[in-house]
Amino acid sequence: MNERREMTTRERILASAAAIIGEDGVTARLSVRAVAERAGVSTGSLRHHFPTQQELRDEVLRRVFDWMLPTSNIDDSTVPARDRLVACLRQVLVMTGTGPEARESMVRIMDSFVTAEQNESVRAAYLAVQSDSQRRMEEWLQVLAADVDLPEDDIPRRARFLGTVLNGLAMERALPTADSLAHVETEALFVAADAVLNPALPS
Amino acid sequence: MNERREMTTRERILASAAAIIGEDGVTARLSVRAVAERAGVSTGSLRHHFPTQQELRDEVLRRVFDWMLPTSNIDDSTVPARDRLVACLRQVLVMTGTGPEARESMVRIMDSFVTAEQNESVRAAYLAVQSDSQRRMEEWLQVLAADVDLPEDDIPRRARFLGTVLNGLAMERALPTADSLAHVETEALFVAADAVLNPALPS
DNA sequence: ACCTGAACACCGTTCAAGT
């Protein structure tokens, strides 16, 4: 709505792209001509603001993620445990960014820990990060255990699993994506949260 | 090699498509005209055998995967469903290898899909691989649904989640590791399998 | 600097026409 007045051309283009996604759903094609026509600008002008179509997609995606940013409070027992956990996990993912930023994050991780010579110091560096995030997730589960009645001694295993899921999602943020990444990611986080918060999960 | 003689048109088309992938790598574009020209047939003839380009890509990919992955016995109902699923997931992981081999796999994926210029063809190539493995996992869950009573319409979501977990595990194979990666990995696979095979998993 | 719109080189699909 009101994509034409009192906005810069750039914003009008972004608003139109977002509107198309909003209407046609996540499978929207987001073609140059469709976006340009809707924004009331020429294809050339669109290209001037977004040199490639990918850059337009990245920016739209970045805003969508920013828009659904969480204010996570693990202690707030007025919201369901799974929602609190998902919010916390999402905040971890915020650090990896989206689009080009996510790819840079991943390349940096690769350079530091995979391509680099596998000596004791890089190993130690990675394990420090790893065990820190592991500890943090265990703390979250500990807090939630009050509401959900988790078996205490299974918390490390469940936290470890969450770490694996987050690694998978970070990787998928760097890889090429169907435009439905935000949706897919949210679903994965909820499936993981439900799995991990299920008291009856077999061991 | 010998794509022109003693083969049906259909096989010649598939061979040409496979040859293009073999030469240009998985990011090859596989356009109608390129495949048709190489196979020595018209675009119309190609369409006659493969009504859509997607069907051609799917068939080529299916053969490639079948060739490099023996199917484990998902049908063997004498073993528990979760064990069968874990066995299948493990077979996917076999492809990424371990140790230096796993690091090379990951670097190759990064080069092809993350570091590479993000254009339509690398995106399409990744999505083709992605959707093929997605389809494969949906098939597994479909088979297991007979024993575990899964809600049919939730299978895609669950399969997608398994994909994310496998991505996370593949990444962890490349990263430095604490001690028994095998142990941690097995636990993650079972948690994922139990989550996904739980009929009561909230949606 | 910002914008236009034609032009270019692609793409997948359709279809009347041949054998």
Place this chain on the structure above:
DNA sequence: ACCTGAACACCGTTCAAGT
């Protein structure tokens, strides 16, 4: 049934030209 090739409706990108 199998095959041809032109035609159609797209796509993303480039660029000389305007303001």
